[in-house]
Amino acid sequence: GQQLNQSPQSMFIQEGEDVSMNCTSSSIFNTWLWYKQDPGEGPVLLIALYKAGELTSNGRLTAQFGITRKDSFLNISASIPSDVGIYFCAGLTSGTYKYIFGTGTRLKVLA
Amino acid sequence: DTEVTQTPKHLVMGMTNKKSLKCEQHMGHRAMYWYKQKAKKPPELMFVYSYEKLSINESVPSRFSPECPNSSLLNLHLHALQPEDSALYLCASSQVLGGVAKNIQYFGAGTRLSVL
Numbered sequence: 001g002q003q004l005n006q007s008p009q010s011m012f013i014q015e016g017e018d019v020s021m022n023c024t025s026s027s028i029f030n031t032w033l034w035y036k037q038d039p040g041e042g043p044v045l046l047i048a049l050y051k052a053g054e055l056t057s058n059g060r061l062t063a064q065f066g067i068t069r070k071d072s073f074l075n076i077s078a079s080i081p082s083d084v085g086i087y088f089c090a091g092l093t094s095g096t097y098k099y100i101f102g103t104g105t106r107l108k109v110l111a
Numbered sequence: 112d113t114e115v116t117q118t119p120k121h122l123v124m125g126m127t128n129k130k131s132l133k134c135e136q137h138m139g140h141r142a143m144y145w146y147k148q149k150a151k152k153p154p155e156l157m158f159v160y161s162y163e164k165l166s167i168n169e170s171v172p173s174r175f176s177p178e179c180p181n182s183s184l185l186n187l188h189l190h191a192l193q194p195e196d197s198a199l200y201l202c203a204s205s206q207v208l209g210g211v212a213k214n215i216q217y218f219g220a221g222t223r224l225s226v227l
Contacts, residue, residue: 003153031214033215033216040199040221041220041221042201042203042220042221043201043218044218045215045216048215090216092214095208097142097159097166097167097208098159099156101153101154103153104151104152106151
C-alpha cells in the first residue's frame with residue numbers, strides 16, 4: 001500500500017540533544033498525526049495537526065503541519081533515554097478512513 | 112479515557128487451529144480498524160468498520176474474518192493461517208467521518224501472533 005517518505009530512517013543521538021524528523025507526501029492531507037511505538041506495543045499518539053501551518057507542542061515535542069499540506073515535521077528537544085522507539089507519521093485525507101503511514105524513524109539515544 | 116483493549120496479548124497457533132482476537136473500546140467511537148504490522152514496518156490496514164458495518168477490506172485473505180458485534184467490540188477470527196501471517200495485530204478506533212470531533216485514531220497494545 002501507499003506509504004509516506006519519512007526521514008531519517010534511523011538516528012543515534014546523545015542524551016540532551018535535539019532531534020528533528022520529517023514526513024513528505026506526493027498527496028495533500030487534511031490531518032497529520034505523529035505516533036511513538038515501543039517494541040511489542042501499539043503506537044501511542046503524540047501530536048495531532050489539522051491546519052496548514054499549524055504548530056503544536058506537547059511537552060518537549062513540537063510538530064508542524066507543512067504549508068503545502070504535503071509534509072509534516074516533528075522535533076524533540078533535550079532527548080532522554082525514554083525517547084527511544086520508532087516514530088511514525090500518519091496522514092489522512094478528508095472523506096476516507098485510510099490513514100497513510102510513514103516508513104518510520106527509529107530513534108536511539110546514547111546516555 | 113483513550114484506551115483500546117486487545118486480548119490476548121500473545122497467541123501461538125498451529126496452521127489448522129481456529130482462534131479469535133478481541134478488541135474493545137468505550138470512547139463512543141463508531142469506526143474501528145484492524146491492522147497487521149511486521150517488525151520494523153508501519154501498520155498495514157486490513158479492515159475498517161463504520162457503524163458496525165464493514166467499510167473497507169484491503170483484499171485480505173479469507174482466512175481472516177472480521178466481526179463487529181456491537182459498537183464497542185471488534186473481533187478478528189483466524190482459521191488455517193500460514194507462518195507468514197505471524198505479526199503484531201493492532202486494533203484501533205476513531206470517530207466516524209464527518210463528525211464534529213477530530214480524526215484521531217487510537218491504537219490498542221496489539222496481539223503478538225505466532226503461527227507454527
